[in-house]
Amino acid sequence: MQQRPPARASVLETVLLGATVFVPTLAQGAILRRPRMVRLAARFDTHRRAHRTLARVRSRHGAGPVSVTVPGRRMLLLLSPQDARILFTATPAPLTPANREKAGALRHFEPDGVLISPAEVRPERRAFNETVLDRGAPAHRLFPVLTPRIREEAQALLALHHGSARPLDWDDFSAAFWRIIRRVVLGDAARDDHRITELLARLRADGNWLNLRRPKDRTRDAFLARVRAYVDSAEPGSLAALVAATPSTEATEPVGQVPHWLFAYDAASIATYSALALLASHPEQADRVRTELAGTDPAQPATADALPFLRACVLESLRLWPTSLAILRDTTADITWHNGTSTPADTCVVFYSSFFHRDDQHVPHADEFAPEAWLDGRNEDNWALAPFSHGPAKCPGQDLVLFTAATLLAALLRDHKALLLLPRRPLAPPVPLPRTIDHTSLRFALLPK
Template sequence: MATTRVTASPDLSELPPADVRPARASALDIGRVAARVVVPMAGIGLIKRRPRAMSVAQRLQPDRSAIRLLGDLRGRYGPGPLDVSVPGRPFQLLLDPAQVGRLLADAPTPFSPDTTEKAAALRHFQPHGVLISQGDTRARRRDLNESVLQPGRAAHELAGSWTKLVRDEAQEMLCDGPELDATRFTEHFWAIVRRIVLGGDTTADRRVTDLLGRLRLDANWAYAHPRRGDERRRFLSLLTRQLDLDRPGSLGAAVRGHPADPDLDPVGQVPHWLFAFDAASLVTFRALALLVAHPDELARAHAEADRADLSTPQQLPYLRACVLESIRLWPTTPALLRESTEDTDWGPAGTTMLVYTPFFHRDPDILPYADSFSPDIWLDGQAAANPALVPFSAGPAVCPGRDVVLFTTSTLLAALLQLASFGPRGNAADLRPGRLPATLDHFGIRFALT
């Protein structure tokens, strides 16, 4: 069945229902999915990006190839789900936005975030993380995460102290030379993260995130890499010691306010916050590159930033929309995985569901703004009407740190725009409005500063 490209905002009410029975892909098409979707994702590093692999991906644009493939599969097999099972592992590939909405809404039962592949990766550094927990333990750990991260609040109760440190670090970031590259940006971003999460940026705090970085590189290989038990214990021991300092104004101090409980493991929730903030660094740097490449949007962002009093927390709705649009264009979590805990109409218990987010975020047959920088979709309701636009996942397993991340990233962008003008260099100079690349190597972005 052929697909039809739309040129106006999509009416998702006309999409096929979410309860369509799976079609079975041919062996050749299963091989294509493996070669053009799974292998490139694994190659760049799902848990920690590999700079050399990202540079190659920038040239080859594997995400564009994968998006075309999934569009072709939907045209030939229908809206899916598409059965791409391999011997011993039942897999369903989702191809329709309504099905994404159903999958994420029905968590953790019957579609659990705790998949075999995800658990194998995350246990390298966060064996008790909420994403790979089940049952009552998962519910209690989720409650703890929400009590500390405070999703849904207009501003976190600690946001007042964070605003100044973000502003001060932005100034330091711009004082190190006439050019801002990814290395320098990331170093200063991590300084912000360590203060927000751990309460300081001492040598010991930096050692925590260095150890985490090494464990995350192992986690890229999931069960194909042996776990470094001693290294993980050193990391968790040092993390515990830094959190025991109980430094005010930090998420770590809020965690230490919870009683020690081996089953709940409050300290064991913190590694995921650090991990998630690394993705926020990519998103913010790419958002800055997008703004520099789009003069009209940059003027609106400047107007909002220039009005903002960054001595106090600000909402900054347009800059938040720019951050969300950066994630839409280049998702930091390209694969959303769920595993069925019981038999469903999509397959038997134990079936893994795969949502390839770049396809849904850049689908040219549904989204008229697929390859454009369109922050307004996050302000006018278009994004909210599409259940497959999921920058922070969705449903009961939505990222509880969403609002903390959006506050930090938008405040940093506002501070940078107040302090300097940016000339595009490297990959930032290659962004063309209306035909943005499907893969963007953030390591190659640079700016000349004035």
């Protein structure tokens, strides 16, 4: 049968896509956010502009995928949940997550990470990640020992502001969250190892340039040597100890999986902080959180089904402002899309997260803060919603992220009420929720109840 190519973006559409989708996404920093660019992106609500362009392309060409000619690269933009479903389920073949641009970005600090691993070693590395991260278990085995550590860090953060008029800002929050990340992943001994975070930040900054920068071998070696030392000391109650104890083969590169966890966990701090802003702006949902907290015993460790509404608030924060700006795949063979069009091997396929998550054609509550939709079944089986991806490359860290975020928010909000000081424009109706948020400018007053 004759294969039909997808619709092609016109020259004008290609220019618009470059100006409103590709350039702003890369400028913000896909791997390490550049605060000034994030501020600028929020000021112009660049995701709203990107959305307008993509909606325009869809209304002209229909819901099938659209190919875009970028010099040296065949790109395909997905515009419908039916094609998103194909992207997620046809992974890792004929759609590999080890996409060329992603590999170019991540090799700077995690050359052996499962996400960019070749097909021959991917199954072993995926299985290793799933084992350490307890994917599929009702609760991660470390939750009981991690709960008090997260609460300790919350108390330390609250103590900084206790009795002072100083607002809670992003720098303090992010520093506290990094202490949690290092303790969970590497152990308590790493709590104040700012150096490892700094080394990773330098490598991530290079990752923003994809393949255009050469990896800094010495910095990467220094970073990986530090990670290895923590795995060697295998402090009980940390992921590092589980790495040391989990059987692996030579191809697994167990230590080489850890950098991704440190990097990806950082996104959870943005999602948690933005969720705090949503709760500070939505009194009805904040009341529901208070009711949920009143029904839980703070002396008990968090269980798998603990704090469902708070976890849904974090998922909702990730839906509204996805931290994975795009999910990318490369085709390894011909693939046919839902409208019968086909693309050949070596095509870069793009799921642009914020377009899908805020698409009111497929998400009725697109621009509302609707955490309950994660609990009442409305968001189920909706392939447009993918804060943690779907299918065989779905994030195996999801439960750990939602547990960490909900435990921290619970500890902050149990005895306090969050008041959003900035932005002054409220993040609540009747003003529509912005599609782009500058988390670094959010400021709060935490008032005792």
